[in-house]
Amino acid sequence: MKIHMFSGSGFAWRVTFACQVKGVTYDEALMQPTRDSLKSPAFLQLSPRGKVPAIEVDGYALSESMAILAYLDAKHPTPPLFGTTPEETGRIWQAVLDFDLYVSAAMVSNVIALIAGGRGANSEDTLKQGATVVHSELASLEDDLSDAGWIVGDGLTAADIAIFPLIEGLIRFTGKPEVRSFDLGFDHFGSRYPQLENWRQMIKALPAYEASYPAYWREIDLAQPAVA
Numbered sequence: 637m638k639i640h641m642f643s644g645s646g647f648a649w650r651v652t653f654a655c656q657v658k659g660v661t662y663d664e665a666l667m668q669p670t671r672d673s674l675k676s677p678a679f680l681q682l683s684p685r686g687k688v689p690a691i692e693v694d695g696y697a698l699s700e701s702m703a704i705l706a707y708l709d710a711k712h713p714t715p716p717l718f719g720t721t722p723e724e725t726g727r728i729w730q731a732v733l734d735f736d737l738y739v740s741a742a743m744v745s746n747v748i749a750l751i752a753g754g755r756g757a758n759s760e761d762t763l764k765q766g767a768t769v770v771h772s773e774l775a776s777l778e779d780d781l782s783d784a785g786w787i788v789g790d791g792l793t794a795a796d797i798a799i800f801p802l803i804e805g806l807i808r809f810t811g812k813p814e815v816r817s818f819d820l821g822f823d824h825f826g827s828r829y830p831q832l833e834n835w836r837q838m839i840k841a842l843p844a845y846e847a848s849y850p851a852y853w854r855e856i857d858l859a860q861p862a863v864a
C-alpha cells in the first residue's frame with residue numbers, strides 16, 4: 637500500500653498510526669505541501685479535493701483519512717478499530733464525526749494551519765478566537781473520557797487515532813517561540829487537562845506511536861527559534 641502524504645500532516649498520521657497498529661506495511665509517498673503538487677491532475681485522480689492522505693492499493697485509490705481507516709479495518713480486521721458491538725461502533729463514529737465536524741476546523745484551520753503556514757504572527761485575533769473554541773472542546777473531551785481513560789470504551793479505537801494526531805499538532809505548533817507570547821494556553825497542557833494528558837501518555841506508550849511518529853517533526857524542533 638502506498639500512502640500519499642506529507643510528514644507532519646495530522647490527517648496522514650491517522651493512517652500511518654492505524655497501519656502500525658494493524659501491522660499493515662506501507663510506503664510513504666512524500667509530497668510537498670504546495671498547490672502544484674496537491675492540485676496536479678494526477679493527484680486529483682487519487683484525491684478529488686487535492687488533500688492528503690490518499691492511498692493506492694492494487695489500482696484502488698482512496699482519500700479522506702477516516703474512510704481509509706474504515707477500509708483498513710474491513711480489510712485487516714485485527715485488532716478492530718471500530719468496536720466489536722454495534723453500540724461501540726456507533727459511539728466511535730459519533731466521537732469521530734463530532735471531532736471532525738465541530739472541532740477540527742477551529743483546531744486545524746484557525747490555529748494549527750495559521751501557525752504552520754507562518755501566518756500566525758498576523759492573525760492574533762483569529763488565533764485567540766480559535767484557541768477559545770478549542771479549549772472549550774478540550775474541556776469536554778477531558779470530562780468525557782471513558783473510565784479506562786480512552787475516548788470510547790476500554791481500549792484504543794479509531795476515535796483515539798482520529799483525535800490524538802491533531803492534539804499533538806496543536807501542542808507542537810502553539811509551542812513555537814513566536815506564538816507563545818500570545819498566551820493561547822496550550823503549554824502546561826497536562827496541568828490544565830490531566831485526564832487528556834494521561835490519555836496522551838497511554839497512546840505514547842503504544843509501539844505504533846514511535847513507529848509512526850512524523851519523521852519531519854523529529855528533524856525540526858519548533859521550540860527552537862528558526863535559524864536565519
Ligand SMILES: N[C@@H](CCC(=O)N[C@@H](CS)C(=O)NCC(=O)O)C(=O)O
Binds near residue numbers: 688689700701702
Ligand atoms: N478531511 C480530510 C482532511 C485532509 C486535510 O485537510 N489534509 C491537509 C493536510 S493536513 C491538506 O492536504 N491540505 C492541503 C489543501 O487543503 O490544499 C481527511 O480527513 O483526510
